[in-house]
Amino acid sequence: MSAKKNDGRRLVAENRKARHEYFVTDDYEAGLELKGTEVKSLRRGQANIAESYASFEDDGSFCLVNAYIPEYQDAGSFFQHEPRRKRRLLLHKSELAKLFQAVTRKGMTIVPLELYFNARGRAKLKIALAEGKKLHDKRETAAKRDWNRQKQRILRDKG
Template identity: 40%
Template sequence: MAEKAAKKIDVSNKKASFEFFFLERYTAGMVLTGTEIKSIRLSKFNMTDAYCFFINGELYVKNLNISKYEQGTHYNHEPLRDRKLLLQRKELKKLANKLTDKGLTVIPTRLFINDKGLAKLDIALAKGKKLYDKRDSIKERDVARERMRES
C-alpha cells in the first residue's frame, strides 16, 4: 500500500515573539470550512496580524488570513472571517479571567496540522514588550549568535 507523502505544515508567528512576552500557552482546534483547510494544507495563510478575542464566552481568532482556494467554486470562504477556536471550558474561563488584567492579550503563535490531519493553533496569553525590552531581546540574540560563532 502506497502511503501519501503529506507536506508538514508548521508555521510560527515570529513577529509575535518579538512584540510580546508569552505567559501561558495553549493548543486550540479551529472550526474551518472545507476550502479553508485545503488552503492551509497548501500553506496559503498569513497570521502576522492575528489576535484572539472573546464573544459570549467563546474564543475567536481575527485577522488570520487564509487565502481563497484556487479550485473553490461559489462555496469558497471569506479570507479574513472570524474563526472559532476550540478549547476546554476550564481553559476558556481561565483565559477570560486573566484577560481582565491590563496589558494582556491572546495571540496565535503557531499554526500546524497534527498527525490526524487536523489544523491546530497554538495560542499564548501575552504581555506587550516595551521598546527597551525589544532592544534587550535583540542584544541577547546577538550575544548568543556570537557565542555560537566562537564555539
C-alpha cells in the same frame, strides 16, 4: 509553496514576530472551526497569521480575528469563504476561563504562534498568553541575542 514538516505535524503558518513583540507566558493548543475550502487552502500551505489575534466576543465565543486564509481556487464561487472572517477557536471550559481571567484582570493579550495540522490531520492553532514588550525590552533582548552569538563564535574559534 507546500507546508513545512515539524515533528509529526505539518506547519502551515507561523507568527515569527510574536516572540519579538511579546513576553510569552503560557501556550495552549486550540482547535479551529473551519469550512471545507479553508481546510483545502490550508493543506496547500497558504495562510498568514502575522496580524491576527484572539478575542472573546459578546456572545461568549472565543474567536481568531484577522487571520488570512486565501480562497481555494479550484472550488466554484458558490462554495468560497471570506478570507479574513472570524473563526471560532475550540478549547476546554477551564482553559477558556483561565484565558478570560488573564485578559480581563491582568491586561494580557492572546496571540497566535503557529497554525498546523497535527498527526491526525486536524487543523490546530497554538495560541499564547502574552504581555507586550516595551521598546527597551526589545533592545535588551536583541543585545542578549547578539552577545550569545559572539560568545559562540569565540568559543568555536578558541576550542
